[in-house]
Amino acid sequence: METTTSSSHSRRRNILEQTLHGITEAIEHAVFAEQISAHAGLLQSLDARVKVVSMLALLIGVSLSHSLLVIAAVYLLLLLLAWSSAIPVGFFIKRVWLVLPFFTGLVVIPALFITPGPALLHLPLGLVITQTGLNTVLFLLLRVSTSVSLTLLLILTTPWNTVLSALSVLYLPDVFILVLGMTYRYIYLLLHLANDMFLSRRSRVVGYLSTADNQRVLAAISATLLGKSLDMSSEVYLAMVSRGFRGSIIALKPFQMRAKDWWWLSVFLAIAAFVVVMGR
């Protein structure tokens, strides 16, 4: 639910392009993640279940922590892991900080001033930065960026279908994982379809479309997409039935824990436990 504002004319002309751009970006984004996950590196070499469990444990540790130092240490650890997993560290830092923590930073700036506490710095306009204000801002920023980095690290080093199968380690039912996998697959199909529709519509537009026209175009595309999704779901169902689908699912579990996986799992869990204890 991101919202953006700007002067009206360029905006009106650009709504179709904006959406096109967003869709293309999402596709590229996923392709790029796939590339990195194919590199040789530390995290790529580990069992996906180890990564899922470790990521969750560290996420919980970070969210429980009452200590800035501990969260910062986890972030440094993540940078180290990124580096050892053939992820360009500059990219890793930028990718995280330019989006969420950036906005979080903007949002929490007033908290510097309105959080009651001992004064740290006096600014003009009668504004005073408080010690507690500074702390709360640092907490939010660090926690948000460390959590985002954790998820990103998992996604960058693991192919998406492996991430989904690894969710079975959380005792999610196989049907659910099957649906997730199909959803992910069809997201890309529908994104391509939407992309085509936007592009063909855009190529037939001369001049400006009014807001109302744009709304109608978008609604028509959405409704067509909806119709296609529904049709396709029955076709997919028939295709599944003709290949022997009877409602029960047998999932392949291509995982095997090796000594190395156990070793790293215990390392990550020990770190997570350490984070929880030190963060109290």
Place this chain on the structure above:
Amino acid sequence: MFTQSKKAKLLAVYYGALLLWLSTTAMHIPDGYLSPVTCIIMFMVALPFWIIGIRKIREKLNARSVPLIALLSAFSFVIMMFNFPIPGGTTAHAIGATIAAIILGPEAATIVVSIALLIQALFFGDGGITAFGANCFNMAVIVPYIAFAIYWAFSKNQPLTSKRRLVGAFVGGWTGVTVAAFFAGVEFGIQPLLFKAANGTPLYAPYPLSLTIPAMIIPHALIASVAEGILAALVVAYLQRSNVAVLEAAEKPAVLAEAGGFQKLRALWVVLVVLIIASPLGLLAPGTAFGEWGKQELAARGLGYIPTGIEKLSGLWGAPMANYDLPALGNSNLGYLLSAVVGIILIAVVVWLFSMLLTAGTGSKKT
């Protein structure tokens, strides 16, 4: 809460509201904004709706449901990527939960939107993993249930091509997202009330309810809710023109709601009431650990100051803190309880007013 001059205070409130709004990936709450306790509670609140949704899908759709749910989840995900233009030169992203609810009924819509949200959280970093329960409750439960109830109140006994359905879809989508924004505001706003370090530093989202609720509701009511409403109405209009079969098929699950759209909300009300009652209890256990001390205890712990909010509140309730065995049951919890109750009552009144208005309309205009 504020210790600054009035001018600075106003500036801060304005700035905070503005920026909370600008940051609106806001309805997708990221990791780090909500305390673990809040996250667990929100998972527990969303859980019954997931169970209801899965049951519904099993009994209505059986084996067919696997590809149907997958494709509609994918559809829901793609819809969330569209920049939808709002009159006035702004764009917003719709959630698409209203359309999902109209087509599938609210129970299945919960599952569809939840799956889309899970993929967003996992693969696109949009919305947190720990905050997944909260995000699902706001966007995958509140929006479809409320939107569907209102849509259904408008379109009950109306022909498939009725204009009333468009109005219903718009009002439903708008109200659903606005109420969801209120809940997100509450979830943000209770954080500094309940989860502070020993020295008063808020550990998660730092703004009080008085700031987060308007900061979430106002921009959503003006922008994102409008996008959701218009998109839902226009999609219904398009389906009426060119693909009535979809709307017709959608009637079938909806027939189950024949008894009246608002009864669909019954489960929601029960959970809300349980939530109000249970949330302070849930906070009891970690309360001591998270530093929920009373005024005197704060001083006893060597604090140089007493947060003004606590001062005010303890005056309001006049509770003799020294006699409490459990300082964790301090005043901020009561304040929270109170605000939750007030909020729920407010929404109940609004929804009830809506239902009165709507049913009055249907009665006279029956076809």
